[in-house]
Amino acid sequence: MSLTMAATRGLLRLTPKRTATAESLLEALPRRKAPAPVTAAVHRVAHVEESVVEGRPVIRLTPKAGASGAELLYTHGGAYVNPILATHWRILATLVASSGVTVTVPLYGLAPEHHVDEVYPLLDALYDDAQARSSRSRVFLAGDSAGGGLALGQALRLRDEGRPAPAALILISPWVDVTMTNPAIPATAPLDHMLGAGGLAEAGRLWAGEMDVRSPLVSPLFGALDGLPPVYTYQGDHDILLADAKKLTRGIRSAGGHAELRLYRGAIHVFVGAPWTPEARRALRHIAGVLRA
Known part of the structure; x- marks a missing residue:
């Protein structure tokens, strides 16, 4: 673990853990901020186009230079209750600049x-649009935290419907x-200064609505894991979601698929959004390599 990652973890101790319990999550909802606007870093490397699809705002980032022809559909995290952050735009600015992906x-x-x-x-419409634009069928699905769950859920849905698979996840x-019932979670919980199982489980119930929280569309880990494209997972070991990331990787491999779990010692939840750490820079370089392959 780098010194900068250790310092970042230390600073998190000073921040209230909004997902600590169901009660703390519900109390935080009225104080949610608006979605973060596209940052100056993104505008430096990409042309920004805004549209509305299925009644929702959609933002497309096209590289100003070095476009590769690859397409990336990115779903942001936030426990399904919080909007996109400047951190997400920071990640995407780096990937556009380093890989040429749209x-x-x-x-x-x-x-x-x-x-x-x-x-x-909404995701189906955007995926079809990306497939139509990508001349080499180089369409990737990606996401962080809850957005990672959505990316996996969409890949399962595409497979089950017999539609073209993405190049990779x-x-x-x-x-x-979202059930947060993995028996290995409590062992990691004391190390995680950002997330709490109780609040996450409540957010998952809110997101599911009338659907079963164990549905693969809500909790894709409960779905069949065969027939997926290559899956690349980037995970810190000071994150209560580590146990399920390991379970996912084992499940895909057992089903005959290709899955890589790149584990970063001492790293926090969505550590890739902390580019001042060498762990984040290494992960972003590898992700850019996947997108260029």
Whole structure:
């Protein structure tokens, strides 16, 4: 673990853990901020186009130089209740500059006002559009935390419907089981200064709405894991979602698929959003390599 990662973890101790319990999560909902605007860093490297698809804002980032022809559909994290952050735009600015990928970012509806059954028609429309634009069928699905769960859920849906598979899945600290019932979670909980199982489980229930929280569209870890494209997971070991990331990787491999779990010692949840750390820079370089391959 680097000194900068250790310092970052230390600073998190000073920040209230909004997902500590169901009660703390619900108390935080009225104080949510608006979605972070596209940052200056993004505008430096990409042309920014805004549109509305299925009633939701969608932002497309096209590289100003070195476009590779690859397309990336990126779903942001936030426990399905929080909007996109400047951190997400920071990650995407780096990937556009380093890989030449064109990125589509849906600002999907959040719980408790919106639920999971609303998001997949939006993702389907954006995926079809990306497939139509990509001359070499180089369309990737990616996301962090809750967005990683959405990316995996969409890949399962595409497989089950017999539609063209993405080139690969890129999952950053993915949240793939909203029930938070993995018996290995308590062992990691004292190390995680950002997330709490109680609040996450409540957010998962809000997101599921009338759907079963164990549905693969809500918790894709409960789905069949065969027939998936290559899956690359980037995970810190000071994150309560580590146990399910390991379970996901084992499940894909057992089903005959290709899955890589790149584990970063001492790293926090969505550590890739902390570019001042060498752990984040290494992960972003590897992700860019996957997108260029």
